[in-house]
Amino acid sequence: MSSNTDASAPETKRGLFRRKKKVKDPNNPGRIAQFRQVFAMTRKQDPSAVWWMALAFLVVMLAALLVGIWLDLVIYVMILGVPLAVLAALAVLARKAERAAFAQIEGQPGAVGAVLGSLRRGWFYDQEPVAAEAGGKMRGMRDLHNAAMIYRAVGRPGVVLISEGPKGAALKLSQSEKRRVSRVVGAEVPVHLIRVGTGEDETRLSKMTKSMKKLDKKITKDEAIAVHQRLKALGVAKAAVPAGVDPRRARMDRRALRGR
Incomplete structure (x- = not known):
């Protein structure tokens, strides 16, 4: 009886002090x-x-x-x-x-929203489009690739509306959104338009944030916060993104941007 107890004692001790192996998280590589x-x-x-x-x-x-x-x-x-x-x-x-x-x-729907995530302090933005238009009712991802979308950011330069998608529809939607925003924020707050693309008079995606930072500062940081809150209360223009479709699907890895 005693021999069985003594034989099992070391096994019990080893079991108590055995270290658990760490399970690697596939979503969090080293x-x-x-x-x-x-x-x-x-x-x-x-x-x-x-x-x-x-x-x-x-x-x-x-x-x-x-x-x-x-x-x-x-x-x-x-x-x-x-x-x-x-x-x-x-x-x-x-x-x-x-x-x-x-x-x-570049060229994918939601690319602007992904790049906005690299903006630093002093900017307030929505990574979802505040307005979108695909020439009719959007039903899926195929329609989203042909949609014009408007993104909004607020900083000391004022309100910046960034458009992507087909040029004609994007310009028309930008002007419509600019009038909508101007009625809310007033004439004292500038509203800038940036068209993202690779053509003439368009800003490359890689230079978008630099172009935003180069804009002249017209309002204070506290005023920018107030403008952002006022626009958030305004809400998002309807008829934008269909249910089940994420325009931020092409999200960029911020660690990759920093080279880490």
């Missing part, structure tokens, strides 16, 4: 996995990114070598130059990854 995904996506979209990264690394190492020769501390300066060279290569990757991410979603 940093190394994220880096691999970003690097693979960037290389696929822009094969020259690898060469630019190598060039940045070599330039920093060459500069470290020259400084080391000048100070007569070649080995010491070269060791310090390695992490700086790696940072330079990662900076190039971040830049290329941002462009690759924009290129992947």
